[in-house]
Amino acid sequence: MAAILLAEDDDSMRGFLKKALEKAGHVVVDASQGDEALTELQLREFDLLLTDIVMPVMDGIELARRAADIDPAMKIMFITGFAAVALNPANKAPQDAKVLSKPFHLRDLVDEVDRMLAAA
Numbered sequence: 001m002a003a004i005l006l007a008e009d010d011d012s013m014r015g016f017l018k019k020a021l022e023k024a025g026h027v028v029v030d031a032s033q034g035d036e037a038l039t040e041l042q043l044r045e046f047d048l049l050l051t052d053i054v055m056p057v058m059d060g061i062e063l064a065r066r067a068a069d070i071d072p073a074m075k076i077m078f079i080t081g082f083a084a085v086a087l088n089p090a091n092k093a094p095q096d097a098k099v100l101s102k103p104f105h106l107r108d109l110v111d112e113v114d115r116m117l118a119a120a
Contacts, residue, residue, distance in 0.1 A: 001025045001026055001027060002026050002027070002047040002048055002113075002117050003026070003027045003029070003044070003045065003046045003047050003048075004021055004026050004027065004028045004029070004046060004047065004048045004049075004050055004113070005028075005029050005030075005031065005037055005040055005041060005046040005048070005049050005050065005051075005067075006018055006021070006028055006029070006030040006031070006050045006051075007030075007031045007032075007033070007034055007036075007037035007049070007050070007051040007052060007055065007060060007063060008030070008032070008050075008051070008052045008055075008079070009032055009033055009052060009054075009055040009056060010052070011032070013052075014030050014032065016106060017050070017079075017106070017109065018030050020106040020107075020109065020110055021050075021109075021110065021113065024110045024113075024114070026113070029044075029046070033055050033056050033057045033058065034051070034055050034057055034058025034059060034060060034062060034063040035057045035058045037049070037051065037058075037063055038058065038063060038066055038067075041066070041067055041070050041071070042070065045071065045074075046071070046074055047074065047075065047117060048074065048075045048076070048077065048113065048116065048117060049063070049064060049067045049074055049075070049076045049077070050077050050079060050113065051063055051064060051076070051077070051078060051079070052078070052079055052080060053078055053080040054080070054081075060078055060080070061078075064076045064078070064094050064097060065094065067094075068094045075096075075098075075116050075117065075119075076094050076096075076097040076098070077097065077098040077099070077100060077112070077113065077116060078097060078098070078099045078100070079100050079102060079104070079109070080099065080100075080101065080102060081101065081102040081103075098112065098116055100112055
């Protein structure tokens, strides 16, 4: 069981992802935008940050950069329809972050999260 911070601005998508990850045995704290997720990162420790890239107030890349500063050991995964944005070196996203492109099946997300968490 892992502690996951989920940052996703689409309410229905966030609900589906949270439910799937909880069903897989994870503890999930969710936030509807990057600045809310940053507050959660400052309050407790997480094993994984799962974040959309395009969000209001603070995007997922900025959130990931700040998360990596707070806890360099935390794993980071982007879920996005804009994979090229995350992979662009000019954005300075954490280099070991994983990118999962939308659309994806919930089972694929859970499997990818489990693989990431199992990796040392």
